[in-house]
Structure formats: C-alpha cells, structure tokens
Amino acid sequence: MTSKNLDHFLKVNLADLKEKGLYNVIDPLESPNGPMITIAGKELINLSSNNYLGLATDDRLKEAAIDAVKKFGTGAGAVRTINGTLKIHLELEEKLAKFKKTEAAIAYQSGFNCNMAAISAVMDKNDAILSDELNHASIIDGCRLSKAKIIRFNHSDMEDLRARAKEAKESGLYNKIMVITDGVFSMDGDIAKLPEIVEIAEEFDLITYVDDAHGSGVLGDGAGTVKHFGLSDKIDFQIGTLSKAIGVVGGYVAGKQDLIDWLKVRSRPFLFSTSLTPADVAACIKAIEILTDSTELNKKLWENGDYLKAGLKKLGFNIGASETPITPCIIGDEVQTQEFSKRLNQEGVYAKSIVFPTVPRGTGRVRNMPSAAHTKEMLDRAISIYEKVGKEMGII
Ligand SMILES: Cc1ncc(COP(=O)(O)O)c(C=O)c1O
Numbered sequence: 001m002t003s004k005n006l007d008h009f010l011k012v013n014l015a016d017l018k019e020k021g022l023y024n025v026i027d028p029l030e031s032p033n034g035p036m037i038t039i040a041g042k043e044l045i046n047l048s049s050n051n052y053l054g055l056a057t058d059d060r061l062k063e064a065a066i067d068a069v070k071k072f073g074t075g076a077g078a079v080r081t082i083n084g085t086l087k088i089h090l091e092l093e094e095k096l097a098k099f100k101k102t103e104a105a106i107a108y109q110s111g112f113n114c115n116m117a118a119i120s121a122v123m124d125k126n127d128a129i130l131s132d133e134l135n136h137a138s139i140i141d142g143c144r145l146s147k148a149k150i151i152r153f154n155h156s157d158m159e160d161l162r163a164r165a166k167e168a169k170e171s172g173l174y175n176k177i178m179v180i181t182d183g184v185f186s187m188d189g190d191i192a193k194l195p196e197i198v199e200i201a202e203e204f205d206l207i208t209y210v211d212d213a214h215g216s217g218v219l220g221d222g223a224g225t226v227k228h229f230g231l232s233d234k235i236d237f238q239i240g241t242l243s244k245a246i247g248v249v250g251g252y253v254a255g256k257q258d259l260i261d262w263l264k265v266r267s268r269p270f271l272f273s274t275s276l277t278p279a280d281v282a283a284c285i286k287a288i289e290i291l292t293d294s295t296e297l298n299k300k301l302w303e304n305g306d307y308l309k310a311g312l313k314k315l316g317f318n319i320g321a322s323e324t325p326i327t328p329c330i331i332g333d334e335v336q337t338q339e340f341s342k343r344l345n346q347e348g349v350y351a352k353s354i355v356f357p358t359v360p361r362g363t364g365r366v367r368n369m370p371s372a373a374h375t376k377e378m379l380d381r382a383i384s385i386y387e388k389v390g391k392e393m394g395i396i
Contacts, residue, residue, distance in 0.1 A: 020334065020335075021334040021335035021337075021338050021355065022334060022355055022356060022357075027039045027040070027350075032056070032057045033046065033049045033051055033056055033057070034046065034049075034051070034054065034056070034057045034373055035054070035371060035373040035374045035375070035378055036378070037049075037350060039345075039350065042348075043348075044345065044348055044349060044350040045348060045349045045350065045374075045378050045381060045382045045385075046350050047308075047349060047350060047351040047367075047368040047369055047370065047382060048350050048351055048352040048367070048368075048369060049369055049371065050214070050243070050244035050245070050369060051244070051245075051247055051371055051373070052217055052218055052244060052245040052301055052325065052369065052371050052372065053217055053245050053247065053291075053297040053298065053301060053371065053372045053373075054247070054297065054371050054372045054373030055245070055246060055247030055248075055287050055290070055297070056247035056248070057247075057373070058247065058287075058290075060286050060290065061247060061248065061283040061286050061287055062283070063286075064282040064283050064285065064286035065248075065279035065280070065282055065283040066279075067282065068088065068278040068279050068281065068282030068283075069278060069279050071278070072086055072088070072278035073278060074277060074278070074279070075274065075277055075278075076089075076274060076275040076276065076277060076278060077274070078274060078275070079270070079271060079272060079273060079274055079275060080264075080270050080271070080275045081264070081265075081270065081271050084274055084275040085275065086275075086278060086281070088278065088281045088282060088285065089107060089275060089276065089281055091281075091285055092107055092276075092281050092284050092285050092288070093105045093106060093107055093252070093260075095285055095288045095289070095292075096240070096252050096254055096288060097254055098292070099222075099223060099288050099291065099292060100223060100224065100226075100227075100232070100238055100240070100254035101223065101227065101232040102232065102238060102254040102255050102256070103255070103256050103257040103260070104254070104255065104256070104257045104259075104260035104261075105252050105253065105254040105255075105260060106252060106253050106260045106263050106264060106267075106270065107242070107250055107251070107252045107275075107276060107281075107284075108250060108251045108252065108253075108267075108269055108270065108276075109249075109250060109251070109269065109273055109274075109275070109276055110241070110243065110249060110250060110251050111138065111211075111213050111239065111240070111241030111242075111243060111244075111250075111251035112138040112251070113251055113269040113273070114138075114211075114239050114240075114241070114251035114252065114253055115136075115138040115139050115141065115142035115211065115239065116138070116141065116142050116145060116268070116269055117142075117253075117263065117267035117268060117269040117270060118142070118209075118237060118239065118253050118263060118267060119139075119142035119143055119145065119146045119148075119178075119180070119209070120142065120145045120146040120147075120267075120268070121262065121263050121266040121267040121268075122176070122178075122207070122259075122262070123143075123146040123148040123176065123178055124146060124147060124148060125147040125148065126148075126174060126175045126176075127146070127148040127149070127174050127175055127176040127177065127178065128148055128149040128150075128151055128168045128173070128174040128176075128177045128178070129143050129146070129148045129149070129150050129151065129177070129178045129179075129180055130151050130152075130153055130161060130164055130165055130168065130177065130178065130179040130180065130206070131143055131150055131151070131152050131153070131179075131180050131181075132152075132153060132155055132156065132180070132181045132182065132192070133152045133153065133154060133155050134155045134182070134185050134187070134188075135180065135181060135182055135211070136182055136186065136211060136213065138211075139180055139182070139211055143180065148174075148178075149173075149174065151164050151168060155185075156190065156192065156193055158193055158196040158197070158200065161179065161196075161197065161200055162200050162203075165177065165179065165200055165201075165203070165204040165206060166204065168204075169204045169205070176207060177204065177205070177206050177207070178206060178207040178208075178209055179197055179200070179201055179206045179207070179208055179209065180209040180210075180211070181194075181197060181209070181210060181211070182210075182211050182212075182213070182214070183210045183211060183212035183213075183214065183215035183216075183219070183224060183225030183226065184212070184213075184214035184215040184218065184219065184225060184324050184326070185214075186213070186214045186326060187328065187354060187358065187359050187365070187367065188320050188321055188322060188326070188328055189320070189321075189322030189323060189324040189325070189326030189327060189328065190320075190321045190322060190323050190324075191215070191219070191225060191228075191323045191324065192210065192225065194210065194225060194226065194229045194231055194235070195229055195231070198231055198234045198235070201234075202234075207236050207237070208234065208235045208236045208237065209235075209236065209237040209239070210225060210226055210235050210237065210238055210239065211239040212224040212225050212226065212238060212239060212240050213239070213240065213241040213244055213251075214244060214324070214326065215228070215324075216240040216241065216244070216245055216246070217244065217245020217246060217291065217298070218245055218298070218301065218324055218325065219324065221295045221298055222245070222291045222295060222297075222298045224238065224240065226238050235255075236255055236256070236259065237253055237255055237259070238253070238254040238255060239251065239252070239253055240252050240254065242280070242284045242287075246284055246287045246288070246291075247283070247287055248280050248283045248284045248287065249276070249280050250276050250280055250281075250284060297372040298372070300372035301325055301370070301371060301372040302325060304325065304370040304371065304372065304374050304379060305324065305325025305326075305327065305370050306325075307370075307376065307379055308325075308327055308368060308370045308379050308382070308383065309322065309325075309327050311379065311380075311383035311386075312327060312329060312368070312383065312386060315383070315386060315387050315390060315396050316390075316396040317329045317386065317390065317395070317396060318330045320365075325369070325370050325371075326367065326368075326369060327367070327368040327369075327370065328354075328365040328366070328367045328368070329351075329365055329366045329367075329368065329386070330363060330364075330365045331364050331365060331366065331395060332362055332363065332364060333362070333364060334355040334356060334361075334362075334364045336364070336393070336395075337353045337354075337355055337364030337365060337366060338353045338355065338364070339393070340353065340366055340389065340390075340393055340395065341353035341366045343389045343392070343393065344366065344385060344386065344389050347385040347388060347389055348381070348385055349382050349385045349386070351366045351367065351368050351382075352366070352367060353365070353366050354366070354367050368382075
C-alpha cells in the first residue's frame with residue numbers, strides 16, 4: 001500500500017495552488033520551438049522561448065547533430081572522468097573559452113547543473129556567499145548545497161552589497177567570501193551592475209561569480225554581460241547555458257585554467273553524471289562557430305526586442321525596468337495575469353504567465369521573449385493582439 005499521508009499532502013496542496021491561481025498548466029508543443037508554434041492544433045506567435053537567436057531550429061546545428069550521432073552514437077556512454085570524454089567535448093570547451101576570452105572552460109549537462117557543480121566545489125561551511133535576492137533558483141540551490149552562509153543583498157542595490165560585504169569581511173568569520181549574481185535577470189530583463197560589483201569585490205577581496213544564462217548570445221555582441229562591460233579578466237566564474245541563445249542543452253563555466261582544473265576533479269555533476277551527448281556537443285560547437293563568425297543574429301535579436309518593447313510601451317503596458325530583449329508585461333494580480341495570458345493565447349499569442357513562486361507575490365507578469373527569428377509581421381500581429389486583450393481586460 002502506498003502512503004495515505006502523501007496522498008493527503010498532495011491533494012490538499014494541489015487544490016490550494018489551483019484555488020490561488022498558482023498552478024502551472026503545461027502545454028505540449030506539436031512543432032519545433034521556433035517563432036511560430038503549434039499547440040493543440042493551433043498555430044501561435046511564440047513569445048515564450050529562450051531560443052533568443054533562433055538557433056534551436058537552425059539547419060546548420062541540426063546537420064552537425066546528425067553527423068555526430070552517425071560518428072559517435074547517441075550517448076557518451078560514461079561520466080566525463082571515467083571514459084565519457086569524447087574529443088568533441090574538449091573541442092567545445094576550447095571554443096567556449098575563446099568565445100568568453102578566458103583561459104579555459106568546462107561543460108556540464110545543463111546550466112542548472114553548473115550552479116550545482118561550481119559553487120559547492122569551492123565554497124563550504126566556513127565561507128559566505130553574498131547573493132542578489134533575485135538570483136535564479138539554481139544559484140540559490142547551488143549556494144544551499146555548498147553549506148556556506150548565504151547573505152542576501154537587495155536586488156542590484158550596491159550600497160546594500162557594500163555594507164554586507166564590509167560586515168562579512170570585518171566579522172573575520174569566513175575563510176572565503178563570494179558575490180554571486182545573474183548577468184541578466186530573466187524575469188525583468190535588467191542587467192547586473194557588474195562594474196560596481198567588481199569594484200566592491202576588489203575592495204573586500206570577494207570571489208566574483210556571474211551566471212550569464214540570459215546574457216550569453218545576447219549582450220557583448222553575443223559573448224555576454226562580462227564582455228559587454230569589458231570585465232573579462234576581472235570575473236572569476238562566468239557561467240553560461242547552452243540551452244537558451246545557443247539553442248541546444250548544457251552549461252559551462254569559463255575562467256582561469258586552475259579553476260577549471262579544480263572543477264574537473266571536484267565538481268560532482270562532472271564526476272557523477274553522464275556527459276553531454278555527442279549530438280548536443282556537435283550542435284553547440286556549430287552554434288559557437290556561427291556566433292564567432294558573425295553578429296548578424298545578435299543584431300536582429302536586439303532590433304526585434306526594441307521593436308516589441310516600443311510597441312507594448314506605447315500601448316501603455318508596464319514593461320518594468322528591462323534593458324534587454326526580455327520584455328515583461330507586469331500585471332500584478334496572479335489570477336488576472338493567468339487570465340491575460342490565456343486570452344492572448346486564444347487570440348494567437350503564446351506568452352506565458354509567470355507568477356509566485358517564480359516571481360514575488362503580487363508581481364505576476366506575462367513575459368515576452370522576442371527572438372532573432374521573428375518577423376516584423378509576427379511582432380505587429382502580437383502587438384495588435386496585446387492591444388485588443390489589454391483593452392478588453394482594462395489593463396491598458
Ligand atoms: C540564471 C539562470 N541560470 C541557470 C539556468 C538553468 O539553465 P538550464 O536551462 O541550461 O539548466 C537558468 C534557466 O532558466 C537561468 O535563468
């Protein structure tokens with residue numbers, strides 16, 4: 001017999017989430033995750049994917065993946081440290097280091113895994129981590145896993161960071177102190193204040209850790225937030241994901257050779273989880289080559305982002321403090337946010353609602369992720385649907 005206690009816990013809590021409008025319904029796609037998608041037989045303008053540059057459906061990546069499957073098979077067959085390191089894993093890491101302008105890089109199976117791997121490989125219970133309050137869930141979990149003291153600072157508040165760094169340093173309680181931030185905050189599209197963070201880090205001898213999942217491929221001509229600010233030699237850990245702008249799956253840390261050597265012997269997902277598949281690795285290599293050769297996709301992404309933002313702002317939507325193509329429409333109330341997203345969907349736009357616990361309570365939003373693959377016609381149509389539904393619901 002299975003647990004009655006568990007059955008009760010699940011029933012009560014699922015019902016509670018549904019009642020509060022916090023239960024996320026998953027819509028399976030019947031098409032690739034491109035600028036237009038098909039869900040339940042209906043074609044929709046897709047503004048919910050992290051496929052920023054359109055590379056997830058790019059023929060060059062698909063061909064590279066198919067060739068790799070033919071040459072190496074479907075799986076790498078082991079963890080990296082046993083015999084799951086194919087030559088193409090090393091080629092990818094070399095290309096990532098060049099792209100990020102660091103001495104070396106290490107690839108993981110996901111961006112989430114990167115944060116599980118990298119933080120706890122260097123931080124422990126005798127250390128402290130200064131963490132932006134809006135950091136991504138995987139950073140929070142990575143910090144918890146390390147057992148270091150977590151000291152949250154107010155979002156992008158440099159005075160608060162400085163005060164907490166000073167206090168932590170002067171307490172003499174910690175062997176090492178790290179400051180950790182998203183490069184681009186994915187719920188609002190704002191950029192971390194890296195120049196100030198570096199200044200504070202230098203003042204208090206902090207280890208710097210930037211998770212650039214949403215900045216890579218987007219800022220700094222594609223190389224990311226750190227390059228955008230010209231700080232490549234000042235950040236210890238540059239984390240990236242291969243599953244958003246790069247269009248495949250995986251994650252990486254780029255940094256000094258010693259750091260990468262250490263992660264290769266001490267980071268647990270590298271040692272205890274099977275390595276990226278040959279198809280994924282080959283497609284990532286192709287994507288990095290494309291981004292190294294040309295900034296065309298990056299330029300198109302920004303053009304489309306600026307266009308959508310201007311259109312929604314002009315209509316009177318609250319698009320928050322976004323500085324990147326990520327464009328939230330902040331509605332506030334969770335139930336109204338979900339209803340707004342549902343109505344957009346009925347009219348032909350797929351823009352997912354994001355509510356607590358992904359964002360703070362009362363800041364529910366419909367988040368738009370325009371990509372390089374959208375056409376002006378698609379964006380115009382999306383803006384006119386926003387206008388119709390926004391007016392109908394009294395949001396604008
Ligand atoms: C800042 C940040 N880090 C890590 C991740 C996880 O990346 P992945 O999807 O490659 O696991 C995300 C994904 O949303 C993210 O936004």
